[in-house]
Amino acid sequence: MGVEIRVDGLTKSFGRQVIWEDVTLTLPAGEISVMLGPSGTGKSVFLKTLVGLLKPDRGHCWIGDRDMPHLREHDLYETRKLFGVLFQDGALFGSMNLFDNIAFPLREHTNKSESAVKKIVMEKMEMVGLVGAERKLPGEISGGMRKRAGLARALVLEPEIILCDEPDSGLDPVRTAYLNQLIVDLNAETNATFLIVTHDINTARTVPDNIGLLFRRELVMFGPREMLLSSEEPVVRQFLNARKVGPIGMSEEKDVSELEAEARMGHDPGVLPPIPPQLMPADGRLRAAQRAPGEWLRAHGVTPPAGSFVDEQGRDWLEEWPRYVAERTPVAGGAGGGRP
Amino acid sequence: MTQAPERESETKPSRLAPVADGAVNVIFREPGRFFAMSLDTARAAFKWPFQWQEFLQQAWFIVSVTVAPTIMVAIPFGAILSLQVGNLIRQLGAQSQTGSTAVLAIVREASPIVTALLIAAAAGSAICADLGARKIREEIDAMEVLGINPLHRLVVPRVLACAFVGLFLNGIVSVVGIAGGYIFNVMLQGGTPGAYMSSFSGLAQLPDLYQAEVKALVFGVTAALVASYKGLTASGGPKGVGDAVNQTVVIAAMALFVENFVLSALYFQLVPQKGM
Numbered sequence: 001m002g003v004e005i006r007v008d009g010l011t012k013s014f015g016r017q018v019i020w021e022d023v024t025l026t027l028p029a030g031e032i033s034v035m036l037g038p039s040g041t042g043k044s045v046f047l048k049t050l051v052g053l054l055k056p057d058r059g060h061c062w063i064g065d066r067d068m069p070h071l072r073e074h075d076l077y078e079t080r081k082l083f084g085v086l087f088q089d090g091a092l093f094g095s096m097n098l099f100d101n102i103a104f105p106l107r108e109h110t111n112k113s114e115s116a117v118k119k120i121v122m123e124k125m126e127m128v129g130l131v132g133a134e135r136k137l138p139g140e141i142s143g144g145m146r147k148r149a150g151l152a153r154a155l156v157l158e159p160e161i162i163l164c165d166e167p168d169s170g171l172d173p174v175r176t177a178y179l180n181q182l183i184v185d186l187n188a189e190t191n192a193t194f195l196i197v198t199h200d201i202n203t204a205r206t207v208p209d210n211i212g213l214l215f216r217r218e219l220v221m222f223g224p225r226e227m228l229l230s231s232e233e234p235v236v237r238q239f240l241n242a243r244k245v246g247p248i249g250m251s252e253e254k255d256v257s258e259l260e261a262e263a264r265m266g267h268d269p270g271v272l273p274p275i276p277p278q279l280m281p282a283d284g285r286l287r288a289a290q291r292a293p294g295e296w297l298r299a300h301g302v303t304p305p306a307g308s309f310v311d312e313q314g315r316d317w318l319e320e321w322p323r324y325v326a327e328r329t330p331v332a333g334g335a336g337g338g339r340p
Numbered sequence: 341m342t343q344a345p346e347r348e349s350e351t352k353p354s355r356l357a358p359v360a361d362g363a364v365n366v367i368f369r370e371p372g373r374f375f376a377m378s379l380d381t382a383r384a385a386f387k388w389p390f391q392w393q394e395f396l397q398q399a400w401f402i403v404s405v406t407v408a409p410t411i412m413v414a415i416p417f418g419a420i421l422s423l424q425v426g427n428l429i430r431q432l433g434a435q436s437q438t439g440s441t442a443v444l445a446i447v448r449e450a451s452p453i454v455t456a457l458l459i460a461a462a463a464g465s466a467i468c469a470d471l472g473a474r475k476i477r478e479e480i481d482a483m484e485v486l487g488i489n490p491l492h493r494l495v496v497p498r499v500l501a502c503a504f505v506g507l508f509l510n511g512i513v514s515v516v517g518i519a520g521g522y523i524f525n526v527m528l529q530g531g532t533p534g535a536y537m538s539s540f541s542g543l544a545q546l547p548d549l550y551q552a553e554v555k556a557l558v559f560g561v562t563a564a565l566v567a568s569y570k571g572l573t574a575s576g577g578p579k580g581v582g583d584a585v586n587q588t589v590v591i592a593a594m595a596l597f598v599e600n601f602v603l604s605a606l607y608f609q610l611v612p613q614k615g616m
C-alpha cells in the first residue's frame with residue numbers, strides 16, 4: 001500500500017538564488033501525481049529534497065511521522081528504503097553492466113539467492129523492454145535505454161513511493177505511450193504513490209490523478225487532474241495547453257512590454273480544449289485511486305469543455321463509466337465510483 | 341543541475357549573502373565541511389562490513405598510477421642529495437660520513453616529501469576525478485537513495501588504500517633513493533663503497549624510518565580525504581570535475597607540506613638524536 005507524503009512550507013535556495021518558496025502539498029497515498037513547470041524551476045531539486053538528498057532552508061516533508069529533512073542519518077537511510085527514484089539522467093553506476101545495476105538493490109538489501117535475483121532482474125528488464133542488453137555498460141547504450149534501465153532499478157525493490165524525473169524525456173512517442181501505460185499498470189498492481197516530473201503534455205493530461213505546477217519560485221497550483229485541466233488560471237492554462245499566449249515567456253517570465261504587445265495584438269487564450277479521459281490499466285482492472293470521470297467537475301459545479309472524456313474510439317466515458325465499474329471489482333477495497 | 345542561474349534581478353536580495361558566498365565560505369565553511377566529512381568517514385570506517393573488494397581494487401589502482409613515477413623521481417632525488425650533501429661533507433672533511441648523511445637526508449625528509457607529492461598528484465587526482473565524475477552523473481545520489489552510505493562504500497576503502505600504498509611507496513622511495521645515492525657516490529664521485537656502507541647507520545637510526553612511515557600514512561590519509569571531499573562536492577558538469585581535480589592537487593600538496601613540517605618538528609622534540 002502506498003504512503004502519503006505531506007510537504008509543508010518547503011523552501012529551498014542555493015546561496016542567493018531562491019528556487020521555490022513555501023511549497024505545501026499532499027501527495028495522496030496510492031495516487032499518481034505529476035509535477036510540471038518550465039525548465040529550471042526546480043522540479044529535480046524538489047524530488048531530491050523529498051528524498052533528503054538536499055536540505056531545504058525551511059519546511060517539512062512528512063512521510064508518516066518521519067520528517068525527511070530532519071531525520072538522523074540512520075533513520076534517513078531506513079526511510080529511503082520506501083523510495084524508488086529514477087533520476088533525470090538515469091544515474092546508473094558506470095562501472096557495472098545493466099544487469100548488475102538493476103540487481104544492485106537486491107544484492108544490497110535482500111538475501112535472495114543469485115537465481116532469484118536473476119529472475120527478478122530479467123522480469124523488470126522485460127517490463128521496460130531491455131531484454132538482450134544485460135551485459136551492456138551504461139556508457140554503451142542510448143539515453144532512452146539508460147532511462148528505462150534506471151526505472152527498472154528503481155522498481156526492483158517494489159518501493160511504496162516512486163519518484164520519476166522525466167521518465168519520458170529522450171524516449172520516442174511509442175515508448176512514451178508504453179511507459180505511461182506501465183506507470184498506470186504498476187500503480188494498479190502495487191498501489192504505490194507516484195510523483196512524476198514530466199514535460200510531456202500528453203502524459204500530464206492523461207496519466208495522473210493530481211497535477212502540480214511550479215512557476216516563478218512557487219507552487220502555482222496542485223490538485224486533481226480535472227481541476228487543473230479546467231482551470232482558467234493563466235499560467236496553468238498556458239502550460240497545460242502548451243500555448244505561447246500567457247504569462248510564461250522564453251526566459252521564464254514575459255516582461256511587461258511583451259505582455260502589452262500581446263494584448264494589443266488581440267491574442268486571446270481561446271476556448272479550453274476538451275479534457276481527455278484518464279488512462280486505464282491495460283488489463284481492465286480498476287485502480288484503488290481511480291476517480292469517476294467528471295467527479296471533481298460535478299462536485300465543483302464546473303461544466304467541462306465540449307467533447308471532454310471522449311476517447312479515440314468515440315466512447316463517452318461519462319456514459320460508459322457506470323457500466324465499466326459495474327463489470328469489475330476494484331483491486332483494493334472501497335474505490336469504484338471514486339472516493340466519498 | 342547544470343542550468344544557468346536564473347536572472348539575478350529576480351532573486352531575493354540578502355545582505356549577508358555575498359559574504360557568505362565568498363570569504364566566509366572559503367575560510368570557515370569549507371574547512372568545516374571538510375572536517376565534518378572526515379569525522380563521518382572515521383565513523384564509517386568502523387561500520388561492518390568492510391569493503392575488501394573496493395579496498396583491494398583501489399590499492400591496486402593507486403599502486404599502478406604511482407609506482408613508476410615514484411621510482412622515476414626517487415632515483416634523481418637520491419643522486420642530487422648525494423651530490424649536494426657529499427660535496428658539503430667533503431668540504432667539512434667528513435668524507436667517511438657521506439653514506440650516513442645521505443641515508444639521513446633520504447629516509448628522514450626526502451622520501452616522505454616525494455611520497456607526499458606523488459600521492460597528492462597521482463593518487464589524489466585520480467580519486468577526485470573518479471568520485472567527481474560519479475557525483476555529476478548523480479551516481480552518488482542514486483547510491484544514497486538506495487540506502488548506501490557513499491562514505492562507507494567509496495571513501496573509507498580509498499582512504500585506507502591510499503594510506504597503505506603511502507607506507508609502501510615510502511619504503512620504495514627510501515630504497516631506490518639510497519641505491520641511487522650509492523651508485524652516484526661510489527661510481528661517479530669516486531667514493532669508497534666500504535665507507536658508504538659502514539657509515540650507513542652512523543647518524544640514521546631506526547626511529548627515522550618509523551617517523552617516515554608515520555608521515556607517509558598521514559599523508560596518504562590526508563590526500564585521500566581531500567580528494568574525496570573535493571570529488572564528492574564537485575558540481576557544475578565536467579568543468580566542475582576538472583576544477584575539483586586541480587584544487588585537490590594544490591590543496592593536498594599544501595596540506596602535506598604543512599603536515600610534514602609539523603611531524604618533523606614533533607619528531608625532533610620527542611626523539612633524541614644521535615650525535616656525530
Ligand SMILES: Nc1ncnc2c1ncn2[C@@H]1O[C@H](COP(=O)(O)OP(=O)(O)OP(=O)(O)O)[C@@H](O)[C@H]1O
Nearest residue numbers: 014038039040041042043044045341343344345346
Ligand atoms: N546543486 C546545485 N547548486 C546550485 N544550484 C543548483 C543546484 N542544483 C540545481 N540548481 C539550480 O536550481 C534550479 C533548478 O534546477 P532543476 O534541475 O531542479 O530544474 P528542473 O526544473 O528540473 O529543470 P528541467 O526541467 O530542465 O530538468 C536551476 O536554476 C539550477 O541552476
Ligand SMILES: [Mg+2]
Nearest residue numbers: 043044088165
Ligand atoms: Mg530536472
